[in-house]
Amino acid sequence: MVTLTRIYTRGGDKGQTSLGDGARVPKHALRVEAYGTVDEANAVIGMTRLATRAHPQADSMLARIQNDLFDLGADLCTPLKQDEQPGQALRIVADQVTRLEAEIDAMNAELAPLASFVLPGGTEAAAQLHLGRTVVRRAERLxxxxxETEAVNPQAIAYANRLSDHLFVLARWLNKQAAGDVLWVPGANR
Known part of the structure; x- marks a missing residue:
């Protein structure tokens, strides 16, 4: 378990931060951008959970996802080593990706096939999930x-990819229980 006795250390005052392995890097390093964006996605999901209190199943999924996102941040914060032994560092594992897939499949089975692209909106929770989805996609791009230049756990990338799909389907699932999805009408305002 992590124990924090001091929140500030002054160690980052000159624009550097420490990775999980102790290496010092600039705060704008791509690795820091990636796990910082994962943290941003987690904050969006935390805000979304305020709007999912009436949906225990959705809220439970999002609670698990928030914990997974801390795992993902820890994974990205600790550079993958070629000779790394299993369990040496906290890494996203295939079971976490598989759980997302099972939840996507279960929710999607209750939804009609899409005949148009979905606009972010509908319920408050669905709109926030779409925001979370876009932040996760940005994290995935990073x-x-x-x-391309450093080793990254392939399961971490798969998790981010599947999570954006999960948030999209969860938004649709919540909208189905309310007013429905807001669909794109191409050229509607010409």
């Missing part, structure tokens, strides 16, 4: 960019 992760894949990072993977």
């Amino acid at each position: 992760m894949t960019q990072l993977a």
Whole structure:
């Protein structure tokens, strides 16, 4: 368990931060951008949960996802080593990705197929989930960019990819229980 006795250290006052392995890097390093964006996604999901209190199943999924996002941040914060042994660092694992897939499949089975793109909106929770989805997509783009130059856990990238799908389907699932999705009408305002 993590114990924090002091919140500020002054260690970052000159624009650097420490990674999980102790290495010092600029605060604008791509790896820091990636896990910082994961943290941003987690904050959006935290705000979304304020609007999902009436939906215990959705709120329970989002609670698990928030915990997973801390795992994902820890994974990205600790550079993957070639000789790393299993369990040496906290990493996203295939079971976490599989759980998202199972939840997506269960929710999607209750939804009609899409005949148009969905606009972010509908219920408050659905609109916030769409915001979360876009932040997760940005994190995924940063992760894949990072993977071009540094080793990144492939399950971490798969998790981010599946999570954005999950948030999209969860938004649709919540909208189905209310007024429905807001659909794009191409050229509607010409």
